[in-house]
Amino acid sequence: MGADLIDGYVADLGSRLQGSRKQVRDLLTETRDSLTDATEAHVGRGLTEREAQERAVDEFGPVREIANAYQAELAVSYGTRTLIWLAVVLPLMHMAWEYGRMLLIGPWQDFGTAPPSWYLFVAKANDLTSGIASGVALVALVLGRLLARRCDAKLLARLGATVALAAVGAVLLGNLSIIAATAHLDPARLVQSLPMTFASAVTWIVIVRLGLLARRCLSCATIVV
Amino acid sequence: MKPDALRGHLDALLLATLDGRQLHGYAIIEALQQGSGGALDLPTGTVYPALRRLERAGHVASDWSTVGGRKRRTYRLTPTGQKALHAERTAWREFTTVIDGVLGGGGKWAQT
DSSP states (O other), X not given: OTHHHHHHHHHHHHHHOOSOHHHHHHHHHHHHHHHHHHHHHHHHTTOOHHHHHHHHHHHHOOHHHHHHHHHHHHHHHHXXXXXXXXXXXXXXXXXXXXXXXXXXXXXXXXXXXXXXXXHHHHHHHHHHHHHHHHHHHHHHHHHHHHTTTTXXXXXXXXXXXXXXXXHHHXXXXXXXXHHHHHHHHOGGGGGSOHHHHHHHHHHXXXXXXXXXXXXXXXXXXXXXX | OOHHXXXXXXXXXXXXXXTTOOEEHHHXXXXXXXXXXXXXXXXXXXXXXXHHHHHHTTSXXXXXXXXXXXXXXXXXXXXXXXXXXXXXXXXXXXXXXXXXXXXXXXXXXXXX
């Protein structure tokens, strides 16, 4: 009967949290442990089980206030994980695609006539976007660590989510631009090599996945618990 | 002591509590309360996000282990955390020396 109080508190807390399932589970395990420890300590001081649990829950703090503090940390953690993914995956994905293109299609200049300068500009900009987005994610990670104690966790989480969304948005725009430019210049090039068409599809799946991660970052950082 | 007055010092208090030992969450809370003679009146739930914040800053590291059939997350100071604690102690001594000079018995404020 008495266990219902702790179970109820932990369940209420869990229902308000959003983030990595493992992180939420860890926080809730720790919360349950703490409440159980506090209950045992109060029972040792002469309270009944029920009274001890009431005291333990009361001392732990209002569930809304605690959920807010937990959620801020979960959001920062989710943002950090997403930024790591962006910093690592974006350049790797771009390099893999470019290597595949050179291997299977060859340089752009080998298409009979050299592409116009505007096309090369779009291609160059797209090449740079992944590197810049990855670099920005890396800088955000370093700043996040340096500011961990100085900056409010909620603000840090929102900044991380914004950087992640902007980075994915820039890569998305870069890829759309090069596809649109290629389609305008010579649509046949888009489907010239089946393996490269497949590689492009994989690239898009990865970008969409990263976009969903970034969107969830923002959701974690802005959720009202 | 009111929670609001403590919040700004919670990180330093946690670092000091973990100085030279490895503790799980509730043991940290108990050590904080014992160390203050029961004067620290903070919702115990606020300690866990603060520990996560310190972990993010690289000042604290944690490990899960099973103790008495229950999973426990234990925390310890990292070398960076040790340096941060030293800096916090130095800053606190300077702060209290200055404030004590004004509010303490010998200053002009005490005589008015």
